[in-house]
Amino acid sequence: MDASIGIPPAVTDETEQFWTNAAQGRLVIEHCLACGAESFPPRGMCRKCRGRSMSAVEVAGRGRVYSFTVNYQRWLPDLEVPYTIVLVEFPDHPGVRVIGRLRDGDPQRAAIGLEVEVGFEPGPGGFAIPSFAAVEGAG
Amino acid sequence: MGSERFEQRAVISGVGQSAIDRVVPRSGFQLTLDAVMAAIADAGLGVDDIDGLAMFPGGGAANLPGYANGNLYEVHDALGITTTWRQGQVEGMSLPFYAASQAVATGQARHVVVWRTVKEGSAARLAGGRPAYGSTHPEAEGPLAWLLPVGALSPVCQVAPYATRYMYEYGVTREQLAWIPVTQRLHASLNPDAVYRDPLTVDDYLGSRMISWPICLYDCDVPADGSTAIVISAVETAHDLRSPVRIEAMAGVIDGRPSWEQWEDMGRVGYATAAAMWARTDLTPQDVDVAQLYDGFTIEAVWWLEAMGFCGTGEAGAFVEGGARIALDGQLPLNTWGGQLSGGRLHAGFGHTAEAVRQLRGEAGERQVVGAEVAAVTNVGGIEAGAALLTRW
Numbered sequence: 204m205d206a207s208i209g210i211p212p213a214v215t216d217e218t219e220q221f222w223t224n225a226a227q228g229r230l231v232i233e234h235c236l237a238c239g240a241e242s243f244p245p246r247g248m249c250r251k252c253r254g255r256s257m258s259a260v261e262v263a264g265r266g267r268v269y270s271f272t273v274n275y276q277r278w279l280p281d282l283e284v285p286y287t288i289v290l291v292e293f294p295d296h297p298g299v300r301v302i303g304r305l306r307d308g309d310p311q312r313a314a315i316g317l318e319v320e321v322g323f324e325p326g327p328g329g330f331a332i333p334s335f336a337a338v339e340g341a342g
Numbered sequence: 343m344g345s346e347r348f349e350q351r352a353v354i355s356g357v358g359q360s361a362i363d364r365v366v367p368r369s370g371f372q373l374t375l376d377a378v379m380a381a382i383a384d385a386g387l388g389v390d391d392i393d394g395l396a397m398f399p400g401g402g403a404a405n406l407p408g409y410a411n412g413n414l415y416e417v418h419d420a421l422g423i424t425t426t427w428r429q430g431q432v433e434g435m436s437l438p439f440y441a442a443s444q445a446v447a448t449g450q451a452r453h454v455v456v457w458r459t460v461k462e463g464s465a466a467r468l469a470g471g472r473p474a475y476g477s478t479h480p481e482a483e484g485p486l487a488w489l490l491p492v493g494a495l496s497p498v499c500q501v502a503p504y505a506t507r508y509m510y511e512y513g514v515t516r517e518q519l520a521w522i523p524v525t526q527r528l529h530a531s532l533n534p535d536a537v538y539r540d541p542l543t544v545d546d547y548l549g550s551r552m553i554s555w556p557i558c559l560y561d562c563d564v565p566a567d568g569s570t571a572i573v574i575s576a577v578e579t580a581h582d583l584r585s586p587v588r589i590e591a592m593a594g595v596i597d598g599r600p601s602w603e604q605w606e607d608m609g610r611v612g613y614a615t616a617a618a619m620w621a622r623t624d625l626t627p628q629d630v631d632v633a634q635l636y637d638g639f640t641i642e643a644v645w646w647l648e649a650m651g652f653c654g655t656g657e658a659g660a661f662v663e664g665g666a667r668i669a670l671d672g673q674l675p676l677n678t679w680g681g682q683l684s685g686g687r688l689h690a691g692f693g694h695t696a697e698a699v700r701q702l703r704g705e706a707g708e709r710q711v712v713g714a715e716v717a718a719v720t721n722v723g724g725i726e727a728g729a730a731l732l733t734r735w
């Protein structure tokens with residue numbers, strides 16, 4: 204399925220690192236150098252201690268689907284439907300949630316608690332967008 | 343706690359609306375003037391009595407085609423008045439009368455008109471369907487930068503995962519939720535200004551097309567053209583007013599992450615607001631005679647039923663099932679004008695407020711709830727939330 208029809212993100216000082224890493228297949232979040240807490244989306248400030256020194260760390264482990272929707276509506280001309288949107292949380296990164304597509308989406312496959320691998324696919328404007336894949340044997 | 347509650351120093355004195363329909367072939371500006379003039383007359387005031395103006399949204403917010411219309415200064419110029427207080431709201435407004443109540447309670451103005459004009463019905467017609475969120479801009483900015491690029495192109499897709507989660511956690515079914523749009527359509531059949539007035543059945547609902555699972559066509563409000571204006575006056579002017587309505591209590595709290603995809607649990611969105619509102623009154627949920635609860639989607643009304651304490655958490659499905667409790671003669675008549683699901687997406691709680699005022703005055707025509715003395719009004723836009731109790735003068 205083609206996920207490139209749509210509206211690209213405006214890239215800001217805060218989000219540039221995310222999109223640059225996404226293009227290389229890496230999902231990065233913010234890590235606070237003062238207290239170690241992790242934050243997403245990037246704000247340049249730790250949501251736990253309000254520290255301003257943040258580094259990027261990669262989320263590489265598996266995630267779990269907090270919830271999902273299967274979109275059937277063609278909101279834009281040429282948008283390919285249906286596709287599944289998932290909210291994914293990560294057992295190794297408490298408090299971090301990332302929205303993306305469920306790749307290779309048999310809509311019936313989507314389920315709360317489904318185990319997924321981090322990944323990306325070509326999105327609007329040439330950006331790589333978060334796109335998760337169900338772990339084989341899961342769900 | 344009575345005298346120090348600022349909202350009791352304000353009253354809602356007038357409500358007025360333009361023609362409302364899927365498409366009204368007049369400019370948003372003319373619809374705005376229609377509603378403003380109607381609201382001022384409804385208050386029993388003259389245009390020259392108005393010394394405050396506010397609109398939603400203020401400049402710069404046009405994420406949806408037809409969402410934002412007009413300009414406060416052009417309305418000011420058309421009315422030819424002098425004002426001592428003005429406000430344009432870009433982010434959520436909590437409630438249409440929230441800031442204006444503060445203005446008249448603190449003496450910054452005596453009579454404020456606030457309005458909301460939508461041309462989303464015309465915009466949908468032009469787009470050949472309901473257009474994408476953000477499609478007025480080439481790039482997705484702010485919180486939308488995470489949502490639109492992955493295909494969460496509408497508030498429908500953005501709220502839907504939380505509906506999925508809510509139904510999963512509490513075992514609430516679409517067969518139960520159907521009773522909200524079905525019952526509200528029955529109410530709309532008694533409202534000559536509602537956009538859709540033909541009967542709707544549970545089977546119609548279950549057979550309708552899916553927009554973004556689990557939200558189907560009839561779970562979504564109706565893009566419409568129309569304007570609603572509300573006049574808020576200082577309580578000491580009551581003797582000049584035709585039929586004022588009291589603001590018993592109101593509150594607006596954000597206690598979660600204000601991004602669509604980051605909410606810990608969107609079903610909790612109204613709880614802190616409702617708790618803050620109930621803390622400002624001796625009235626209880628049992629005292630409410632009629633409820634106008636924001637229904638951009640069916641699921642939002644569900645969450646408000648629970649947050650406001652009209653039923654327990656996870657119990658709204660059982661509460662609305664069969665429709666009897668939320669009917670005009672039920673224990674909690676819900677969205678008696680049809681709500682946004684049938685009455686039209688007048689947005690931001692404006693339609694809900696207008697209906698609450700009409701019910702409390704006994705001016706709701708065939709859909710009048712007998713003996714309505716206390717009305718609940720809520721609004722939610724994303725995580726922006728507001729709740730109020732209005733009472734008969």
Ligand SMILES: [Zn+2]
Binds near residue numbers: 235238249251252254
């Ligand atoms: Zn920190």
